Amino acid sequence: MPSAWNGDILYPRPLDARIVSKERIKPMSTQNFAIDGACVLITGGTGSFGRKMAAKLLAGTKIRRLVIYSRDELKQFEMSGDSRYQDSRIRFFIGDVRDRDRLARAFDGVDYVIHAAALKQVPAAEYNPFEAVKTNVLGAQNVIDCAIDKGVKRVVALSTDKAANPVNLYGATKLCSDKLFVAGNVYAGWKPTRFAAVRYGNVVGSRGSVVPFFLRKRREGVLPITDERMTRFWITLEQGIEFVLDCLGAMGGGEIFVPKIPSMRITDLADAIGPGCRREIVGIRSGEKLHEVMVPEDDARNTVELRDRFVICPQFEFERKKDWSSVGSPCGDGFRYSSDKNTEWLSAEGLLGIIAKLDLPEAEEFARERGLL
């Protein structure tokens, strides 16, 4: 962090400056956080992330109530029929994050919100840009407004590596969303609601991603490669969930948390999945980068490095609620956390171990063939 800060919060514009302008308030600490007994709401609770998070919360914690908030009744119906979600604590709410009134009703009595709802397909966002803005940006604003108005204690929003130095509209909407969540802490004023974001890279095995694609395609003996130089960050869904829950407990407000995760070259990934396959170079697609970035150079001066993560702190002093420099070291100018310059790399064995545990028919078939099960 650029300047010394003693850990206290001085709210920038108190409502009644005469009375409270000198008042200093201690930042929220993790001691104020308790998931047991709490009501948690997941926007996008029927998606890949939401389902896994819901299963984790129901099986691994003593939460009082879990609200799944999303639009499609079929996805909710199917989820409610799965034995992992047959639990008296779960509620299924049909609703759109674009609909502020519905969101406000759903947030009644909620302690913690995990905001996962998004339009996340790069080409779809490019082709339907107004729709991406409505869900990813205006939806984020609604979540923030309703959380403050309804006294939600903490909100963690899911971000993506595509939000760092974005080159496509999906990434740009998620960057806007990140900035709204950081600013939400100031909008909250004297109210206790705190917001943070978690930014991570590709989830191994997520819908439409390269791992399931290669697992199917290997049968044809040819794997299409966009560019042989390409690298990506990789995380498992389980790691993502653990990290989000950890950040929900650790946040002070205004942070963008970035986990330290390994990179892998696309060519190494192809060789691990289809060792005998021919590579066909198809060229980089529109809206894609050669390498992904999670901490851009221009954010590095506000970033603190911890053993297992980076914490991008708010740029503006008045937005900071917790002093992370006391528990980590500042990254400083010139630093950049990008998938090509990573110090940690996912090996072929590591990837195969992850694939063997994926809940996908093509992964199970592959794991059986390779004797990984």
Ligand SMILES: NC(=O)c1ccc[n+]([C@@H]2O[C@H](COP(=O)([O-])OP(=O)(O)OC[C@H]3O[C@@H](n4cnc5c(N)ncnc54)[C@H](OP(=O)(O)O)[C@@H]3O)[C@@H](O)[C@H]2O)c1
């Ligand atoms: N998967 C990855 O590789 C990855 C990587 C980094 C970050 N992320 C982020 O992680 C989050 C979750 O991703 P995911 O993989 O779980 O996505 P997903 O499987 O596509 O799920 C998206 C969820 O959002 C809901 N949703 C979409 N639009 C909505 C709206 N307007 N109002 C309410 N709910 C809405 C969907 O349900 P309905 O369609 O029924 O509404 C679904 O439950 C996203 O924010 C994404 O940007 C994902």
